Amino acid sequence: MSEITLNLPTHYNFAAQVDQYAAEHPKQLAVHWENEAGDVHTLTYGELRALSAQWANALTKLGVTHGDKVIVLVPRLTETYAIYLGLMKVGAVVMPGSEMLRSKDIEYRANHAGAKAVIAHVNILDQVELVREACPTLSTFVIVGGEQEGWTSFENVIVGQSTEFEAVQTASDEMAFLSYTSGTTGGPKGVVHTHGWPYVHQRIAATYWFDVQPGEMAWATAGPGWAKWVWSPFVAVLGKGGTAFVYAGRFSAEKYLELLGKHPITVLCATPTEYRMIAKVDGLERFKLAALRSACSAGEPLNREVIDTVEKYFGVTVRDGYGQTENSLLVGNFVGGAVRAGSMGLPAPGVRVAIIDEDGKEVPRGQVGDIAVDREAPVLFKGYLNDAERTARAHRGSWYITGDQGKMDEDGYIWFEGRADDIIISSGYTIGPFEVEDALVQHPDVAECAAVSSPDPDRGAIVKAFVVLKHPEQAGDQKVRDLQEHVKQLTAPYKYPREIEFVDALPKTTSGKIRRVELRAAEKAKKTEPANH
Missing domain, CATH: 3.40.50.12780 (ANL, N-terminal domain)
Known part of the structure; x- marks a missing residue:
């Protein structure tokens, strides 16, 4: 392949x-649209x-x-x-x-x-x-x-x-x-x-991973x-x-299952968060998804338990895939191949992906490093508009650096280890800490702050903000709500911090730069430690 x-x-x-x-x-039907009220447009x-x-x-x-x-x-x-x-x-x-x-x-x-x-x-x-x-x-x-x-x-x-x-x-x-x-x-x-990018995407991701066939109805959420x-x-x-199934309604796991049972949807592509919520529904045996033959997931790693649950009740193995805004699918569990639950999968056909060190050299199998792509790969973007410096920073020698870290096993499957930088991925959304912090510091009561990724069982991760108040005595639940609403007003709602912790000071380097990495590591340790610890 x-x-x-x-x-x-x-x-x-x-x-x-x-x-x-x-x-x-x-x-032939190109688009089938319906909303929560049951209105249909085609x-x-x-x-x-x-x-x-x-x-x-x-x-x-x-x-x-x-x-x-x-x-x-x-x-x-x-x-x-x-x-x-x-x-x-x-x-x-x-x-x-x-x-x-x-x-x-x-x-x-x-x-x-x-x-x-x-x-x-x-x-x-x-x-x-x-x-x-x-x-x-x-x-x-x-x-x-x-x-x-x-x-x-x-x-x-x-x-x-x-x-x-x-x-x-x-x-x-x-x-x-x-x-x-x-x-x-x-x-x-x-x-x-x-x-040329859609041309390439069809021949790689749409063919070997997404897998919709002419005349089939597909739902990508x-x-x-x-x-x-x-x-x-x-x-x-x-x-x-194919026929694009479009649902214009709020997410509800039961509603999604009802729609999958009601329509001849053969291919489903959803986020890990959506699959996690579906797997939690009581009485999954009530839902008969007769048409569904293929399911894939992207945006963040999907845990094995969810894959097993979907396979048990619906006879379909959810195939994980990995890509970014900058590129098409880079790694995936492909149609007809062996799915390794919990793994991002194998490099996409025609795409050279490797795990490399800081010098741009490939590391031994099983060792953690930066997930990198041959910069000549046809799935990659052309560059960042009006930003030669950022474009250059994305490259290391002959490689494009994804910003994610992982390891490759003996069979070539890649396993996600985490972000190499401070980017937060929550429910499939990519959120930069700068955008959250910039909104927070515009509040008159905030002296300084830091936003980091904090593990979450449903969303994969959430945005957590550590805030130093000008008047520490204001700290409390009401101030948390005030700051959350403030961020929602200034930037897209999905970026707001779902958790806020008030602190006296933020960890910094000797040059005064906030050490988000330290806050992130503490959050990971706190939320992943054993319950009986």
Whole structure:
């Protein structure tokens, strides 16, 4: 499986590929959407092709064209698929953004990238309006799901547009997606992915790991705005001629199981947190998932007990996989291979992954080191936008350094050991401590603080903040709630510290730098020690 020939063409546009499939299978279902109330919306491939063409024609009239950067802030909708495809058809650069982003996040992205347009759902409009005047490059504003002065309605602007649009011929090495990911210091990093990236992703991750077949219904639970949404619900499903099942509702393990039993969903891709919650449901034997034949997980390591529970009740082995915003799947338990529960799996076909030391040399089997990828691997990103220094820091000789540490066993399986830096991964979300700390110190009562990863049985880890108050006597439960709410207002809600501990001082180096590593190690020791200790 390690040998794979990609034959990446010099020009490629994913939207053109989807259009070709749609022309051959116009009546096949492309998207099935439903919400908690049971409302259902669907799009066939023919309808998706027509809708994305109307949108591409509208974009052209709005002046959005080849190379323009466009922030997309839309939730789980059938239209989301058409919005992404239409932008790719005109050759625009898609900047995925979650509807959970706050005004500061939006302002940073718009100005860092020089974005020209923003496509925003009505529910996040207020956050865009707060920084509209502070983003001089933004000139086109499109609202989805409503109408407002100063905004062009998506629903209105597509009316009367032609249902034909030939996708722009884009070079495989030019920018197609610009996703932002947290760093340990400074603002988020703009990860550049090319038009050739979806081509590669389909031939590796979608084929050997995700495993949806033409005409099958697949449910990948990631929401728009995340690199994982581009990975699976978008590229891996549409690129393989599958039907994307979309659930626009709050997570409930029982509801997920009901939906899996009700619909002919053959492939499920969910987060470890979601699988952990599903495994805890009482009376799992009540649920019959007759169609489900394949399940995979990504975002953080999945524990053996959960894999065993899903296999026992549903006859499906959850296959773990590992990748990052910067790349497609790097390591995985692949279709047809032996699944080693608790392991990240084997290096992906055609991808050279190794465990290396600080000098860039491969370490012996069984020894912990940095998980690294050959920097020429086709699954990797092109670099960080406008940030040569950060791009250079991600490399060590001929390797790209993931920031994660692991070890490789005698059979080549890789086992996750932890982050090499201060990044926090909670419920699959990647959170930089800087963003949490920056929000906390803006509170008038906070003298200084540090945010670290703290082990959690359900989420894998949570954000924990150690806070030094200007007036220590204010410490207490009410102050914890005040600070948590403060962070939620300033940055995306998933970044808020679920635990806050008030301290008199923070551990520091002789030069005054906060030693997060010391706090993190103490948290790990405290939460993983035996209960009877």
